[in-house]
Amino acid sequence: MNAPRENSIQAHGLVREFKKGPRAVDGIDLHVDPGEIYGFLGPNGAGKSTTVHMLTTLLPPTAGTATVAGYDVVKEGPQVRKAIGAALQEAALDPFLTGREHLRLQTTMHGITGEERRQRSDELLTRVGLTEAADRKVKGYSGGMKRRLDLALALVHRPRILFLDEPTTGLDVQSRTALWVEVGRLAKEEGVTVFLTTQYLEEADVLADRVGIIDHGRIVAEGTPEKLKADIARSTVEAVPANLDQRGGVAAVLERFGEQTTGYGPGSVAVQLSSSNGNLAEIVRALDAEGFVLSQLQIHEPTLDDVFLAKTGRHLEGAGDEGEPEPEQIAQPASA
Amino acid sequence: MTAIALTQTAALGGRAVIRTARQPANVVFPLVFPMMLFAVNAGGLKAATRLPGFPTDSFVAFALAVPFVQGALLATINANVEFARDIQTGFLNRLALTPVRGIVLLLGQLGGLMTIAVVQAVFYLTIGLAFGVRLASGFGGAAMLLLLELVIALGFAALGSWAALRTGSTEAVQGLFPVFFVFLFLSSMNMPRNLIEADWFRWVATINPVSYLIEAVRSLVIEGWNWEALGLGFAAAGGLSLVGFVLATRALWRRLERT
Amino acid sequence: MRDVLAVARGVSWRVLHMFFTNPAFLLPSLAFPLFFFTAFVGGLSRISKVPGFDFPSGYTAFQFVFVLLQSAAFAGVFTGFGIARDFESGFMRRLMLAAPNRGGILLGYVVSALVRWLTVASVVTVVALLAQMNIGGNGVDLFGLYALALLLNLAGTLWATGVAMRLRTQQAAPVMQMPVFLLLFFAPVYVPLGLLQGWIHAVASVNPITALLEAGRGFISGSPELTLAAFAIALGLIVGFAAWAVRGLKSAEAAG
Numbered sequence: 001m002n003a004p005r006e007n008s009i010q011a012h013g014l015v016r017e018f019k020k021g022p023r024a025v026d027g028i029d030l031h032v033d034p035g036e037i038y039g040f041l042g043p044n045g046a047g048k049s050t051t052v053h054m055l056t057t058l059l060p061p062t063a064g065t066a067t068v069a070g071y072d073v074v075k076e077g078p079q080v081r082k083a084i085g086a087a088l089q090e091a092a093l094d095p096f097l098t099g100r101e102h103l104r105l106q107t108t109m110h111g112i113t114g115e116e117r118r119q120r121s122d123e124l125l126t127r128v129g130l131t132e133a134a135d136r137k138v139k140g141y142s143g144g145m146k147r148r149l150d151l152a153l154a155l156v157h158r159p160r161i162l163f164l165d166e167p168t169t170g171l172d173v174q175s176r177t178a179l180w181v182e183v184g185r186l187a188k189e190e191g192v193t194v195f196l197t198t199q200y201l202e203e204a205d206v207l208a209d210r211v212g213i214i215d216h217g218r219i220v221a222e223g224t225p226e227k228l229k230a231d232i233a234r235s236t237v238e239a240v241p242a243n244l245d246q247r248g249g250v251a252a253v254l255e256r257f258g259e260q261t262t263g264y265g266p267g268s269v270a271v272q273l274s275s276s277n278g279n280l281a282e283i284v285r286a287l288d289a290e291g292f293v294l295s296q297l298q299i300h301e302p303t304l305d306d307v308f309l310a311k312t313g314r315h316l317e318g319a320g321d322e323g324e325p326e327p328e329q330i331a332q333p334a335s336a
Numbered sequence: 337m338t339a340i341a342l343t344q345t346a347a348l349g350g351r352a353v354i355r356t357a358r359q360p361a362n363v364v365f366p367l368v369f370p371m372m373l374f375a376v377n378a379g380g381l382k383a384a385t386r387l388p389g390f391p392t393d394s395f396v397a398f399a400l401a402v403p404f405v406q407g408a409l410l411a412t413i414n415a416n417v418e419f420a421r422d423i424q425t426g427f428l429n430r431l432a433l434t435p436v437r438g439i440v441l442l443l444g445q446l447g448g449l450m451t452i453a454v455v456q457a458v459f460y461l462t463i464g465l466a467f468g469v470r471l472a473s474g475f476g477g478a479a480m481l482l483l484l485e486l487v488i489a490l491g492f493a494a495l496g497s498w499a500a501l502r503t504g505s506t507e508a509v510q511g512l513f514p515v516f517f518v519f520l521f522l523s524s525m526n527m528p529r530n531l532i533e534a535d536w537f538r539w540v541a542t543i544n545p546v547s548y549l550i551e552a553v554r555s556l557v558i559e560g561w562n563w564e565a566l567g568l569g570f571a572a573a574g575g576l577s578l579v580g581f582v583l584a585t586r587a588l589w590r591r592l593e594r595t
Numbered sequence: 596m597r598d599v600l601a602v603a604r605g606v607s608w609r610v611l612h613m614f615f616t617n618p619a620f621l622l623p624s625l626a627f628p629l630f631f632f633t634a635f636v637g638g639l640s641r642i643s644k645v646p647g648f649d650f651p652s653g654y655t656a657f658q659f660v661f662v663l664l665q666s667a668a669f670a671g672v673f674t675g676f677g678i679a680r681d682f683e684s685g686f687m688r689r690l691m692l693a694a695p696n697r698g699g700i701l702l703g704y705v706v707s708a709l710v711r712w713l714t715v716a717s718v719v720t721v722v723a724l725l726a727q728m729n730i731g732g733n734g735v736d737l738f739g740l741y742a743l744a745l746l747l748n749l750a751g752t753l754w755a756t757g758v759a760m761r762l763r764t765q766q767a768a769p770v771m772q773m774p775v776f777l778l779l780f781f782a783p784v785y786v787p788l789g790l791l792q793g794w795i796h797a798v799a800s801v802n803p804i805t806a807l808l809e810a811g812r813g814f815i816s817g818s819p820e821l822t823l824a825a826f827a828i829a830l831g832l833i834v835g836f837a838a839w840a841v842r843g844l845k846s847a848e849a850a851g
Contacts, residue, residue, distance in 0.1 A: 057595045058429055077595035078435060086433050092426035096358040097351065108347040109434035111340050137358070153430070376780040379795025383645045383786045514623070521634040526785075527641060537637030 006070055007034035007083075007160040007193040009055060013064035016050050016217075024050040026217035027064065032195060032210075037187045039208025039225075040197040041304060043316055047217040048197040049089050052165045055195065056086045069161050085154035086163040091146040095139035099130050099149050102138065103156065110157040124152040128182070144175030151182065161193045162186065168203060180207050201304045201316065213308055213316075220311040229302040232310050234272040237283060238264045240296035250294075253286050263315050268296070272306075344436050348444020352415055353451055366410035367459055370403035374463075377402070381526060391528055392558045400464040401554035402525050404481070405546060407460060408453040408489040409516050415449045416496030416509050423504040423591065432594050442501075442588050446493050446581075453489030454482055464557075472560040480566070481556050487573040488549050492516070494580025501587035523547040548572035599699040606690065606703025610677060611710055624673060624711060628666040628719050632658060636726065639785060647790055652729040652816040659723045660740065660811040661784055663716060664804070667748035668775050670712035674704055675755020675771045682763035682847070691848065701756065701844055708752040709745065716744065731817030739822065740814040743807055746829035751775060753836035760843030763850070778804050787812075803828045 009032040016025040025047040032038040042048050053059040055068055057077040066073045069083035093102060103121040107113075112120060125131045128148040138146065147167060154162060164183065168176040184207065186192040198204055204211045205225050213221040213228075221228055237257070241250045244267050251260060251269045257279050258271040273279050280299060287294065300306075308316040337345075356362045378399045385393050392398050422428045431441055461478060471477045499509045522537070523546040532538040541547045552569020555562035614620050635658045643654040650657050681687040694700055730737070755771040762770065782804040783791060791799055799805050810825030 056433060058432060059593055060595050074595045081433055081594075082435055084433075088426055088429060090426035092430045094351070094355065094422075094427060096355045101351075101354070105347055105351060106430075106434070109344055109431060109436045111435065113343065372777070373780075376784070376795075379793060379798075380780075380783070380785045380791065381639075381642070382792055382795075383648070383790040384639075384642050386645050387641060514627075518630060521630070521638070525638070527638055531641050532638055533641040533644075534637040537634075541638070 007191070008032055008070070009038070009066070009068050009161065009193065009195055011051075011055065011064065011066040014051065014054060014061050014066055015063035016047075016054055016059060017062040023062075023217050025054065025061075028214070028217070028219055030212055030219065030222070032193055034193055035187060035191045036209045037183065037194040037196060037207055039204035039211040040195065040214060041199070041201070041204045041208075041211055041308075041316070042197075042214035043199060046214045048199075048214055049165055050217075051214070052086070052088070052163050052195070052197055056084060056088075056163050057081055082157070083159060084161045084163060085157065085159035087147070087150040087154045087165065087167055088163075089165040089169070091143075091150045093138045093141075093146055093149060096137060098135050098137055099125065099141070099145075099152075100134040102149060102153060106153045106156045112156065120156060124155060127155075128152045129178075142175075144171050144178075147171060147175065147179060151179065155186075159192065161195065164194065164196045166197055166199065168198070168200065176203075183207060199316070204304055211304065213304070213311065215308070215312045215314075221307055225304060228304065228307045232272075232302045232306050234258065234274065234302060236261060236264075236270050236272050236300040236302075236306065237280070238268050238270040238296070238298045238300060239283075239287070239294050240265065240268045242293040242295045246292055249290065250287065250292050253290055253292065254283065256286065257283055261309070263309060341437060341440050344440045345444045345447055348431075348441065349447035349451060352418070352445055352448025355418055356411070356415055356448075356452055362411075362414045366407050366414065366456055369410065370406040370460065371463060373406065374399055374403050377526060384527065387531060389528075389531055394469070394558075396464070396467055397469045397558050398554065399526075400460070400469055400557050401550045402520075403460045404457055404485055404553050405488060405549050406520060407456045408485060409492050409513075409520070411452045411456055412449045412489060412493040412496045413509065413513050413516070415445075415452065416493070416500045416512075417506045419445055419497060420500035420504060420506045420509045423500065424506065428591070432592050438588055438592050438594075439585065441592075442497060442584055445497055446490060446584075449493035449496075450486050450489045453493075454485055457482055457485040469557065471557055473556045477556040477560070481553060484549075484552055484556075484566075484569060484573065487570060487577060491573050491576030491580055494577055494584050496580075498580055498583040498587050501584060501591045504591070519544055519546045523550060525550055545572040545576060598694075598696040599702060602694045602696055602699025603702035603706055606700050607707040607710070610674070610704065610707035613677075614707070614711055620673075624670065624715055625718055627669070628662050628715055629722055631665065632662040632719060632722065635662070635785070642786060645786065645790065648786060650787065650812065650816060651818070652731045655723065655726055655728040656730065656815045657812060659719070659728055660815055661779075661808060662719060663740070663744050664747055664807060664811060665779050666715045666719060667712050667744040668751035668779060670715060671708050671748050671751025671753070672755045672771050672775050674708035674711065674752050675759045676765065676768055678704060678756055678759035679763065679765045679767050679771075682759065683765055687763075687847070688851075697844060697848065698841075701840060704756055705749065705752050709748055712744075712748045716741070730815060732814050732819075733817065736814040736817055736819060739819065740811050743811050743814070743825055743829060746826070746833060747807060750829065750832035750836050753833065753840040757836060757839035757843035760840065760847040763847060778802060782808050784808075803832065 009030070011028050011030045014025055014028040015023060017023050028051060040048050040051065050059065054061050055066055055073060057073050057080050060074055068080045071079040071083065073080055100121060103124060104117065107117040107120060125134050128151055130145060130148055130152065133141065133145060138149065141149065168179055171179070183194055183196070187194050196207065208225065210222065210224050211228060212219050237254065239250055239254060241247055247267065247269055254260070254269055254271040258273040261270050261272050264270040305316045378396045382395045384390060385395050461481065473480065496509060496512060499512050522540050523544045524541050529538060529541050529547060532541060548568040549572055551565050555565035636655050640654040642648065643650065643657070690700055691697060754775070758767055758771045781795070781798045782802050783799055788799055788805060788809060806821050806825045806828050810819070810821045813820040813822070
């Protein structure tokens with residue numbers, strides 16, 4: 001087969017079991033189009049990194065198949081590695097080497113030698129803004145600088161597909177934004193397909209063309225951020241009665257306008273509205289008619305966290321800190 | 337091995353050397369500690385040369401063999417601690433994501449460690465010469481000594497790499513040091529085997545491969561060209577290297593689960 | 596006084612609990628002295644045949660004294676490692692906050708080092724007796740030997756404590772360990788002082804450990820010598836290192 005391979009990622013029924021422990025990845029189907037930025041969003045322990053490790057050939061799947069850049073991840077591992085670049089969860093740098101020495105080593109490992117190696121290193125250092133720090137040892141780099149070097153190392157061999165595993169965790173806002181700009185540029189201007197895992201809603205919202213939400217090793221929702229939110233389609237109204245004893249009454253009124261939900265402030269009552277227009281005025285009139293006085297009334301637009309909540313019954317942020325629930329609890333929303 | 341693979345091996349070996357050179361403790365300790373022990377033993381056991389049958393009247397010459405073995409051990413343990421750290425930090429994964437062949441990852445590490453050990457050996461030789469030791473085997477013997485040091489270092493390096501790859505733990509690799517230290521002391525390190533009085537100790541020293549490493553180096557210093565001692569030394573070093581290399585290779589395939 | 600003892604009891608209980616219930620601490624402490632004893636006696640006993648090696652009780656007893664003193668000193672050094680570890684983990688701060696009298700913390704570490712060493716010394720003694728070590732000395736002589744070792748343990752502990760209190764990091768381990776190692780090994784380890792020659796003889800002659808070694812060997816062979824000098828040196832080391840440790844404690848307090 002001599003036709004050029006495409007820059008896509010496909011997985012069918014991907015499973016990874018570890019000897020001691022639950023299934024980290026439990027049957028994942030996904031498709032990432034060439035040139036797309038695919039956001040893989042989920043809490044800690046959801047299976048994001050394990051999925052990345054399988055797609056980048058670092059871990060063989062227990063079951064299922066996957067092709068990356070048109071190559072089978074199990075049978076054509078070396079070809080996959082030639083086509084991809086990866087910046088994994090740990091920056092994985094040698095503190096005693098300089099940035100330039102890292103690039104020298106990485107280019108050598110990719111078989112890039114001589115003048116081309118020097119040129120490529122200089123180009124990447126300029127691109128990630130590390131030219132001045134290039135000859136300093138990495139142990140003196142800030143977190144943002146390490147991440148930028150990590151990205152540069154992933155790009156030495158001009159990969160067609162880039163895997164980024166939580167690339168902005170622990171970075172300040174400025175560094176994070178700079179990385180987003182670069183990732184966006186790679187996809188839009190160079191046509192690089194980007195598979196990005198994150199636990200940050202904003203990152204997925206801003207950067208990703210499509211988002212897959214993973215929980216307990218399974219994809220629970222997939223689509224563009226707008227479509228996912230539109231499927232939920234409902235704003236949430238949160239009300240805090242001035243007299244907390246009246247929570248039950250306020251809840252009864254609000255439930256005429258939608259379905260009660262949880263996860264908001266203490267003492268508050270929240271409902272997801274069944275339609276989006278004009279309800280706020282009606283809600284205020286209805287509460288006023290019943291004589292309820294509120295200390296607070298807010299309307300929340302849907303977020304990816306609402307999508308996660310709708311699909312799993314838990315909020316995304318902080319969800320990874322919980323212990324592994326029993327499987328039958330996943331389908332049931334938490335009680336009010 | 338292709339030209340690319342050789343270049344990659346050299347790059348990885350170079351990294352191991354640079355990483356050691358940039359950590360003063362990893363440079364100074366393997367140079368200084370064996371020399372300290374050498375000084376203590378050479379001074380403290382000088383009287384042993386008066387024993388009937390002692391092969392030389394210079395205990396300095398007799399004891400000079402030990403730093404070559406001890407230094408190789410220290411350097412390779414330190415560098416393999418860094419190798420374990422590569423596994424812990426994910427640096428090995430970074431290398432595994434490149435087209436580099438798995439065996440090159442190991443060969444590069446071993447090559448770097450062997451280079452470090454030879455540089456140290458030149459230091460010990462220089463110190464020995466400065467203290468009046470003259471190699472009975474001459475200039476050729478010095479070259480043979482460095483070759484022997486390469487193989488000794490390969491043996492220790494391979495075993496240390498096996499521990500690093502098998503466990504991925506810096507503490508586990510550090511824990512090898514006392515184990516090897518025991519082998520060093522339960523050898524003909526301080527007394528020729530035929531003069532060891534305690535039967536059980538002589539038996540232990542006889543089955544201990546480290547004795548043959550030391551005796552081979554020692555033969556070049558105090559005897560000249562003792563082909564039997566050299567042969568046994570190379571055989572012991574070669575055996576350790578082969579066992580270590582096989583173990584390390586198997587551990588590498590298990591560690592690099594990549595497809 | 597009551598406060599001091601209460602704190603000391605708490606600190607020493609914790610250290611000893613960790614020591615006895617943690618093989619990673621207990622086994623090396625036992626193994627290394629036994630190993631050195633075995634290696635030296637087994638590998639070097641022939642050296643006692645060198646003309647001029649006049650030690651009546653034999654090479655086993657000769658090396659037993661060195662190993663006993665070495666284990667005493669190093670039990671103190673290992674206690675210093677633990678103190679440094681406590682600083683790094685933040686536990687020392689908790690101790691300093693809780694202790695009504697911080698001198699009790701020092702005393703607690705000293706007591707725990709002593710108990711650690713007594714444990715090791717018991718095992719080493721049993722092994723030496725099983726190896727048919729000849730004891731020429733009587734009960735008083737043996738008491739003198741173990742008393743010397745006890746004083747060296749105290750000195751080693753106070754030295755390492757002072758270093759740990761000042762540097763407050765496990766990277767201080769070589770600073771604690773190397774001087775003790777050098778002092779022990781630049782002494783008549785393998786042969787009596789009279790059989791050393793050259794620079795090592797000169798160094799060993801001024802090394803305070805030499806007096807302790809020679810006195811200890813005198814005790815075990817039943818021919819006590821340099822007794823006063825040895826005890827004076829040991830007490831001098833203790834006084835000096837006690838001041839070192841106390842000032843180290845003050846430095847740690849000042850650092851917060």
